[in-house]
Amino acid sequence: MVTYITLDSTITGVGKYAYDIYNLMKPDSSIIQIIFNRKYIDNNYRNPVLGTKYPVLNYFLSGIVYRDIIRKVNSMEGIVHITSQTIKPVFSARNLVVTVHDIMASQENIKADSIEESLKKIYMNRYLKAYMNYENIITVSNKVKSEILETFNVDGNRIAVIPPHVPEYFYHLDNKVKLREKLGLPLDKILILSVSSAQPRKNLGMVKKVVERLGNGYALVRIGPAVGNSITYNNVDQATINEIYNACDLLYFPTLMEGFGYPVVEAFKTGLPVVSSDIDIIREVSSGAAMLVDPENLQENIRAIKRIMEDKDSLIEKGYNVSRKYSAHNVREKLVNYYNGIMDYSQ
Template sequence: MITYITVDSTVTGVGKYAYDVYNLLKPESEIIQIIFNKKFMDKYYSTPVMGTKYTALNYFMSKTIYRDIIKDVNSRDNIIHITSQTMKPIFKAKNMVVTIHDVIAMQKNIASNSIMEKIKNIYLRQYLHEYIKYENIITISNYVKSMILENFNINKNNITVISPYVSNNFNHIMDKHMLRKKHGLPENKKLILSVSSNQPRKNLGMVKKVMEGLGTDYKLVRIGSQVGDSITFHNVSQETVNEIYNACDILYFPTLMEGFGYPVVEAFKTGLPVVSSDIEVIREVASDAAILVNPNDLDQNIKAVKNALDNKENLIKKGYSVSDRYSPEVIRNKLIRYYNGIMEDAVRDKTN
């Protein structure tokens, strides 16, 4: 049995990861959502572990407020997998695993300038310093592993790279006309899809500039926050997200920093050409299946979007091939081998 522990809702990237790996290994898995902040309440978790209504109190008094679940989890002999380094380190069970998605909190040039974000990053850095002491660390890309080793003096053998998977619910739908009509999207425009939060590292200012440079034959479709006069979707189901991908002509993802980059693979699986950033993690994830550009060069980005549309058949074919690396079956087998290795080591240590 694997016990996954999350603090995130499934609308976030790290929350989606938690729910995905839990579902991947059911029924040999369970998931516990701990509520530090009520805004992360999620309909998918029927019995979350509640704190008080005061977020700050939940963090400062966590060992008291969550003492029952801490005692329960720490007494277990099975694998306890903390699904993100954003979870406050309050558990110390026998067989602990943590997934470190990124070390963005360590990158001061990417972080938000707001006071609250600066305070948040102080705590996230503290959490990272605790989690890197674990003997069992999963990272979601080789890039993140290299960043951990660059920022911390730890044994590289403690870190295993197992990427997330992208659900088979993402797939190609032939009838683009029907999908545009269903979701109120214009049929006489080239639709540029942008999927992200509004964090500074998502580079939404460039998205707006590129759309202005492309002209009136193009229209921006956003899953996330509004950008300019975009057609914007919020809090939609995975089925709807898949349909929006299929209704569009290209994914444009000029991110400045990622731990993985879900939208790139989601676009590959739905048969959508991709223009993204020429940064290490996207080069790793996308291989040669996307057009990669300097995310700060406006002219290069505009040309790349047009080029992707002109060469879409070749990009789509390559994208399908790369997406196979991130199938549920591939990632499930990697996780099972990883967990089995931990338990074999635990038995060996117990008998010695």
């Protein structure tokens, strides 16, 4: 049995990873959501472990506030998988695993834009350093593993690269016209899909500039915070997310930095061509199936979006092929082999 530990709701990238991997490994899995901040309460979790209503108290007094659940987890005989390096390292169960999605908290070129974010970065870096002492570390990409090895004194044999899977609710649907009518999307425009948080590294300023310069023949569809005059969706269910992907014409993802880049492979599986950033992680994840650009070159981004509609058929086919690497079967097999290397996790 493997028990997953998460803090986040499923609307965040790391929260989605936790919930997806838990479902992937059923029936030999369980999941515990610990609420440090009540904005992350999620209806997918029936019995979250609540702290006080003050996040600061929950973080600084974790050993007291969460004493009972810490004792329970630490007494578990099976595998305990901490699903993100952003979780405070308060557990000492026998068979601990941690997933490190990125090491941005330790990178000097990632600037915090507020005092709160600066403090958060300090603590996230402390957590990250603590997790580097774990015997069992999973990263989601070779790029993150190489960054860990460059930054920390860690034995590479303790780090396994196991990417996330693309859940089964992402798949191709026919008839964009019907989907657009159902969703209330314009029928006479090229729809550019943008999926992300509003973090500075998501480069939403570039998204806004590009769409404004493309003109009236294009419209921006956002899953996440609004950008300019975008058609914006938040808190939608899985089926609707899949319909939104399928109703659009391309994914535009000009990120400056990622640990993985979920939207790229989700777009591949739904049959969307992708314009994204020519950076190491996107090159790794897309494997030649996306049109890559300098994410800070406005004219290059505009040209790519115009051109991709001409080359979309070959890119869509390549994307489908790449998405198979991230299938539930392939990723589950890797996880089972990994867990069994630690212990017989089915016990």
